[in-house]
Amino acid sequence: FAECDIYNVGITSENLGDQRIHDVAKDAGFTPEIILRETVGTVRAKQIESQILKMGVPVSFRSSLPGSSEFSHFSSYDLNKAIELIRAG
16 A cells, blocks of 8 residues: 555455555554555465565654554655566566
8 A cells, every 4th residue: 555655565365355454554654545456376475575675765663563564665666666566476
């Protein structure tokens, strides 16, 4: 999800659906806007997440939140590249 140029990239199980996304956003004080949610399988999801988390600039929070290591500032280039990686599955 996105908040201005801050994005959260994470793996969510299918049975949690959007609930995990809303929970993480709420804990961070954001209102989520889901950019892309794709089913790619557990192994591939971990690979894609790892690649995407190397992009952008990590966001620092005053205290540790669930999912806080998955927040980054992305340029439009980073965002487009992340979307391409996810869609390529």
